[in-house]
Amino acid sequence: MITVELPRDRDVWRIAAPMILSNISVPLLGMVDTGVVGHLESAVYLGAVAIGGTIFSFLYTGVNFLRMGTTGIAAQRFGADDFDGLRVSLGQALVVAQLIALAVILLQWPIGQVAMKLLGAEGALREHALEYFSIRIWSAPGTLANYVMIGWFLGLQNARVPLIIFLTINLTNIALDLLFVLVLGMKVDGVALASVLAEYTGLAVALYFAARELRRHSGHWPMEKFVNIREYAAFFAVNGNLFVRTMALIFTIAFVTAQGARMGGLILAANAILMQLQNLTAFGLDGLAHAAEALVGKAVGQQRRDALERSVTLCLKWSLIFAAGFSSAYFVLGPQLINVLTDLPAVRETTLRYLPWMIASPLVSVWSFLYDGVYVGATRAREMRNIMVFSAFAVFIPAWFVLQPLGNDGLWLAFLLFLASRGIGMHIGYRRSVLPALQ
Secondary structure, three states: OOOOOOOOOOHHHHHHHHHHHHHHHHHHHHHHHHHHHHHOOOHHHHHHHHHHHHHHHHHOHHHHHHHHHHHHHHHHHHHOOHHHHHHHHHHHHHHHHHHHHHHHHHHHHHHHHHHHHHHHHOOHHHHHHHHHHHHHHHHHHHHHHHHHHHHHHHOOOOOHHHHHHHHHHHHHHHHHHHHHHHHOOOOOHHHHHHHHHHHHHHHHHHHHHHHHOOOOOOOOOOOOHHHHHHHHHHOOOOOOOOHHHHHEEEEEHHHHHHHHHHHHHHHHHHHHHHHHHHHHHHHHHHHHHHHHHHHHEEEEEHHHHHHHHHHHHHHHHHHHHHHHHHHHHHHHHHHHHHHHOOHHHHHHHHHHHOHHHHHHHHHHHHHHHHHHHHHHHHHHHHHHHHHHHHHHHHHHHHHHHHHHHHHHHHHHHHHHHHHHHHHHHHHHHHHHHHHHHOO
């Protein structure tokens, strides 16, 4: 009888360490975007990038199911040694990604107009935000394909290639940001163009590594799985629920931005900086959630409850340690980070006023991030959808209207209640439905 070892700390970190580096590079890129325009002569540029970034959070993060769903499906195929299934998981996701990208590009005008209205952008802010949007929209095919490639490699428990992809995209983007804005004198158009060029550079790297990886796993491409719409039933069963779940999340984040805009330009700019810190927390903790996705998915593919429980325990332990580290870092270094991101005195003062919410956030949000990884690996998308929708519309929105007299403090308190609700709901669901599924 062959004894299969349970996951160990080093198995977690073999996936988590590259993904933490990868993920942190994403909000660091956002910080560079913010820092570059935050040092221009007007706060309107900072607000325009914040508005534009929120739109693409809807468009790109809204279809992040391409990444999550691909990871969960590929991890289970990998655990079952189904190498034809690995090819199907990659090919179907790429087909859907390109169809979605085409739709986004064709519908860019109404999307931009509706977004400006919903986010309350007017005057010069609207003009610059639309300029950013009209350029960056052309990154859609590359961005969505990269989501698929990264998710697929994570499903194979290969975090080294996603690290290379992320670093290629983000270092290219940062270099082009500095070139276009600081050297060539461009403004929001330079920030947007840098993002477009960086995504396609990353995709070229991703395709090279995918071709090399497939040569290591014998199998064939069953073409009927890609041309027959009925063959996509399993794909959409998972990803349709993930789409609804993700849109509820992005709605909540956009709502925070929109309400901040209605409180004035200073609050909008301050919240844009605070959200960069929240993103830094989220992407850092998501590195451990990615480890949970791969390890849990493999355990489910092998039908091993002991490996599932061990994976969750290890990932939770390290997630709590990292969350405490983020809170401590914001307590000690928060003012210095704010000063780096903007040299506008009024924006600095306003942001510092609300910094305590970012100090508390990691310890509240860590549970939801970790369980996102568990549910993705187990492909329990329906449960993820239900918990997210409940937290957004039955917790966050009512809490905001009750707490509205507190102004921006009430807005951030409602957001933390939303994060707490997700964590509690998914913990209960894990104990009641995810674990019992493996006997």
